Amino acid sequence: MGIKKLTKSFLAENRGDSEQLPQSPIDWITQPLGRFFKIEAAAGIVLLLFTLLALYFANSQFSTQFAALWEIPIGISVGSLLFERSLHAWINDAVMTLFFFLIALELKRELVLGELRKPKLALLSISAAAGGMIVPACIYLISQFGEAGQHGWGTVMATDTAFVIGCLALLGTRIPKSLRVFMLSLAIVDDLGAIVVVALGYGSTIDWICLGGAFIGFLIVKCMSSLGIRSLTLFFAVGCIIWLTIDAGGVHPTVTGVVLGLMTPTSRWVSDNKLHDIVNALWRPIAKDYKDQTHLHTTLLKTAEAAAREALSPVERLEFLLHPWVGFVVMPLFAFANAGIPLNNQDMPTSIMLAIFFSFAFGKPAGVCLFSWFAIQTKLAERPAELSWGLILAGGILAGIGFTMAIFIANLAYTVEQINAAKLGILTASLFSSILGVAFLFIITRKSQTKTKQEAHQQKKLIK
Helix, strand or coil, X not given: CCHHHHHHHHHHHHCCHHHCCCCCCCHHHHHHHHHHHHCCHHHHHXXXXXXXXXXXXXXXXXXXXXXXXXXXXXXEEECCEEEEEEHHHHHHHHHHHHHHHHHHHXXXXXXXXXXXXXXXXXXXXXXXXXXXXXXXXXXXXXXXXXCCCHHHHHHHCCCCHHHHHHHHHHCHHHCCHHXXXXXXXXXXXXXXXXXXXXXXXXXXXXXXXXXXXXXXXHHHHHHHHHCCCXXXXXXXXXXXXXHHHHHHCCCCCCHHHHHHHHHCCCCCCCCHHHHHXXXXXXXXXXXXXXXXXXXXXXXXXXXXXXXXHHCCCHHHXXXXXXXXXXXXXXXXXXXXXXXXXXXXXXCCCHHHHHHHHHHHHHHHHHHHHHHHXXXXXXXXXXXXXXXXXXXXXXXXXXXXXXXXXXHHHHHHHCCHHHHHHHHHHHHHHHHHHHHHHHHHHHHHHHHHXXXXXXXXXXXXXXXC
């Protein structure tokens, strides 16, 4: 429920319609759009649309111009110093940093404030994610051992969060909350593991001096947070400097987003009681002999505004701020720049495509189920009662949707001659896993609903 709708409902119940926020003509547009963006599947739909557009342009009469678009150099030069990247590289290296920052924020919120603060539930998702990374990587390495594509083992380790949550959203209330939490946590841990693989397995020569500078930058961020600095502009400026030093240090710069996300505080600056006191101050009458009543009232309003904003933790506020931008701008832009594959290319190495397909389509569910079973049997983790093994298997199948992170790593791991085969393997595995996973979930949940209805009918008979 949005803030305006929640406020309207609360005030209507407690103070009357006169206290509601006024309506504007623009609300006729923004409210339907707001309802659209609240649909979990919406980001996945937009992502799919831009993927199809990229495939269309890559196989149309505009294919040459489409490929040339992403190679346009963009950068700055100061004297003899030139800092330049192609448009494609800026999207993959800089814009995707926001994606990884959001992933780290979601992980920290789940670990500190969400369902994963319970150690045994967290270990179930972490174990499943580990299996979903290790088993596919092993299958890929075995199938590509000694081959030219052996270096691409990291491609098959990640799960695409947006598409997985979008697939779950297609079945609505049929999906238990425990499965949503399990899959969201699994996908986040998967993505975090994948970026560690990027940092360690696909970086260039390490420059320890530059990385030392980045470490100092992270210390500065920590000190700024401890001192109570709350300016997003200042944090963004320092983050950009850290990004540059990590990039120069030979580590993939998107690591910046992960580290800064995990460093973001989860504690609130203004407690509920403090917020309540500040808001109540607005209702207190101002003494008639006070000289500047307007100034005082304005100050109180500004204080209440700041208090309402700071009543949420920085992790939660940044999630609310970035989620629509990442879901509806960053990820579709990444898909548009990376998913264009010429399907009529006859020279693609099919062994790489098949290795990626089988690693995702069969390695993912096998790894998720095997490691989940082992964690539960050894008492390291516990399985919620409503999270059946059938649901875990269905979730493991959906985990085979690798898309965003898989393409991201593929761009680093493969040569120009291999990349299209890798992308085709990723796309076909993602399509196969999504269709099979949704169909399997539909069958399982239909049986569950039928059983629930039968039990309810029998109870009614007994009551009669």
